[in-house]
Amino acid sequence: MNKIDTRVLDDRVDRDAMAQEWRRGYEAQVSSDKVVRNRSGLEIRPLYWPEAGTDPEFDQKLGFPGSGPMTRGIYPSMHRGRTWTQRQLIGLGRPEDFNGRIKKILKSGGSALSIIPCNSVYRGIDADEVEPELLGTCGTIINTVQDMDICLADIPIGEISIGLNDPNPFTMLAQLLVVAEARGVSWDRITGTSNQSDYISHFVANHMFYRLSLTGARRVQLDAIEWLAENVPNWNPLSVVGQHTQQAGATPAQAMGLTLASAIQYAEDCKARGLDPNRFLERFTFFFDVSISFFEEVAKFRAGRRIWARLVEERFGATNPRAKRFKFHAQTSGVDLTRQQPLNNIARVAVQAMAGILGGLQSLHTDGYDEVFTTPTEGPAKVAIATQNILKHEAGLCDVIDPLGGSYYVETLTDQMEAEILAVIKEIDDQGGMFKAVESGFVQRAIGDSAAHFQEAVDTGAQIIVGVNAYQDEGDGTAHPAIDRPDPAWIQKQIDSLAAYKKTRDQARVDAALEVLRRAACSESDNTYGALVDATRAGATQGEIIAVLRDELGFGRPLVVV
């Protein structure tokens, strides 16, 4: 495949050779390629490309999916071979509630699981230290290995990809590893991703996930990447996030540029640690917002994919073709959803999802139409999954790889977005990299300006939002769903269960393990993550572990307020 990347191919033989190479890769991925026909009976090929001898720019800029510039997709077969993963993010109440809901989702077509912990967990606080009204409303209360075990009851954890919304220092992953150990599942069978592992993004926008200081998080991040590569080789320790910045107001081009600049920062940090780019880069994954600006989003993803493939090789010298794959999860944008006429949000989510799918995503979360009122309740969550199934099975979106490729508009826009994104990366490089650009508030100010600019367009009516500043309809006839607040008595049981857990554990063992963790944090040559897993196994709660690390490595706060 590498040979093709660098050759200048403009004659008939080479274009055809490239197509044959692609075809071989495609067939290897698609076990039984049955003929696909549309409703008129016409045969639909998996991929379309310009005839050999035409369009000399094609080979350089687009090429075939799975190799070369990667613009058209990171795998030869893309969604025609294997559709995207339906990864609905859920989390609510107690671990028992999560377990019940995830089993239903897996039954209704979900193909991976994703755990969202309670906001108290995001802040690194245990259930016994928070006002009870705040518990279990947006995510599941998971403080201990026992809680994680209940979340995953009857789930074959070695056979399903697991997404953990688990910010630095990755206490949920430690709990998962200890559960696996207890169930006799070896760590090399654990697959999935540490979502919300991009600590830099937490200092830029959203402010949900602070646990450690910026420099403390940097240290633990590298410890975890290094330790996991040795001990949990199929786990993706890093998901670089463009979602927070775009939700906070960055334009799609800005969000993509900032995300790639963050990925560059992480890669440079890993390299400085002496890690091998050919190994760590193939474990990098990405997570983006997908807005309703349909063609702009498609172009954003195509341009990002092309830049990443080039960057990996040119900037980091990686030759591993897997490292060039820009694997990403996307979530439909909640910011686009409206409280007015809320059923309209179903249409918005469908369009956003289409943009992500045609942009070549690997995994997708579709928002419930009630996200503008509450964390999705069960009915709207089902509609969100059905939306994915409709796009997959009824709309024929999986039939053809990169179906918009070759459109004059989409290709021009992809080139323009690429130039915008590269300009953002350059700007961040000039600031000394993403870490410094965030420390100084440069990035936060740029995003704030974009948010204000968009809001002004809405306020003046330059940007029409149906039901909000145009086409208003007072009696929209739609009942606003009520929030699913957990029953206080049920939450109290969780607090009691934590107290019981603390009472029955071997306190001396916990204290000793936390002391080892403290010493590891104080010594630059020790690896904090191995010590953190040991402390989790010994029975320490996430709150206790994070408290120790905060003592030694500092507590995170927003760096720029206004």
Added chain:
Amino acid sequence: MALTATIPARVLVTKIGLDGHDRGSRIVAAYLRDAGMEVIYTEPWQKIESVVALALQEDVDVIGISSLATDHLLVPKLMKALDGAGLGHIRVIVGGIVPDDEEAVLLKSGVSRVFHPGADRADIVDVVARLARDAGANRPDG
């Protein structure tokens, strides 16, 4: 007392509980600032006691609480705490994701107004200006 009209409204814009989503609170703070009000803005995750202390120290007329992740059910506690500190004249508004049934709970606890996504800029500014005048008229020190 003729001076009162020229003293700009003082507004504290903040977030309580665990939520950190601050795009909305920043935009609203900028709206009020640009309308000529004195805006005191804090980082998220304030404790109720800190909000009360800051409101007293900064002598504010209105407190705006932004809530996007269910934390607004703490607001009735804030209302009680303000009363307890002799700051019952301060008007409180809430903005963000608040379901209808819980809006009723907030209004009952003394919140003056709940703004939802899509709220109109001019409406926000007018309401806050009016509430600031109400607060001024109801101050214990006259």
